[in-house]
Amino acid sequence: MARAVGRPEDQLDTMMRDLVIGIDASTTAVKAIAFARDGSPVCEKRATYPLSKPAPGYFEQDPEDWWTALSTATRELAAAVGPHRIAALAIGHQRETFALLDEEGRALRPAILWIDERSRPQVAALSARVGRDRLRQISGKPPDPTPALFAIEWLRQNEPDRLAAAFAVADVHAFLSWRLTGERVSSLSSADPLGLVDLERGVWSDELVSLVGLRPDQLPRIAQPGTVVGELTAEAAAQTGLDAGLPLVAGGGDGQLAGLGAGALDEGSAYLALGTSIVSGMVSDRYCTSDAYRTLSSPTGVGFMAETVIRSGMTLVDWAARLVRGNADPETLAELATLATAVPPGSEGIMVVPYWAGMMNPDWDDAARGIIVGLMLSHRPEHLFRAVMEGIAFEQSLSTAALEESIGRRAERFVVSGGGTRSPLLMAIMAAALERPLVTSAVPEAVALGSGILAAVASGWHPDIATAMAEMIAPSTRTTRPDPSLSAIYRGRIPVYRELFPANRLALHRLKAV
Structure with a gap:
């Protein structure tokens, strides 16, 4: 528990500390939420930060913005609930994003984000040099620009002096931990997505670290999720409004913590986040890798998570609305959904392959692009709108089937979160395609609650x-339970859907080349 400090009235029994703080440091903002012992949110504060796009495919941020946002959000939170009530805090954050830091913890260059794609040439080169299967076996991740491993290789080739001069290479957790406690430490489920961890052993991989020209001393210490990694310094306390000595608990990457906070880590469940991208996954007690998914460490510190990603999720639904109606405001989306509900299942022949933002699992193909087939003069905007939702659901069905076959277990239900849960049509289509019930999470901020759960256990x-x-x-x-008649219709269409990308793959590669 935290050391009581300061005024006599602050010398409280630790049992009076009845709140924990769960942090969600996402791509756009820090949310700090105080949770009570029963998990109910008591107070939430939020501070945003900008995203820089210095070149096509480049995405960067100033790490100082992460610290400013965190200290602002926690200071406002502490002022609202009282710092003496806080027992501990834990950090969830955007995965794969990293920064180069000097000995004072200051950034040597802007941080490179998880959505950055500048390292595609390095992905190809390292895969050819080391072997893509070898890279996947060590890290759990098929070669792709998302893990920081390949962006670090880009730095080695393009900014070698800066990489060599860096005192530290830090993910968001390690950066914030250093600022809060003076300890340069990251959770295993925070460090793992960087792609530099020997995932089966839970330690930095000497092979991968040396492959991209890093020194072991540049990397943070790895801690198990849910363990205390340090205490807030007096300087950090002054900036955050929290008590000095407050325990900081190892948190994790936002994807893993979302599964924890949604309650989808039992063997009978899978999580399904219907957000900007569609992210789904299941826990596994054994280490297995496949091109059908990414393997990640569990936020509990025990076992692993197999995760699939469809890059174009609700962004594609919004795109369809803007295409046919000129905007994607809630009223427009609701109108199109009402019209699309009256469209027969199968959208009267239209089929959509949702690769507008490329393809991760199972083919990890950077030439993949969206496909629309079956258009006729009789089709109306609502046909396309429904077909987009069906395409997303068909893709998720195939992804789930491949994942389950690999890990040897079938989920009996999906715990669903994200903006897509507000669409009854999408939920009905997804349930029918997956042929499993979709249980809508009652937790609106699953990442922050996942952090809060870890802090609560440590407290x-x-x-x-x-x-x-x-x-x-x-x-x-x-x-949302699957409609048997709708499932039967989709069961006949999914095999047709499965053939569309392979049939067009060569043409897409030729199109990219010209």
């Missing part, structure tokens, strides 16, 4: 993470 509120999940995650009140 001694609960004996283990399973108990904390049972006590802190509100039960869902909404389940």
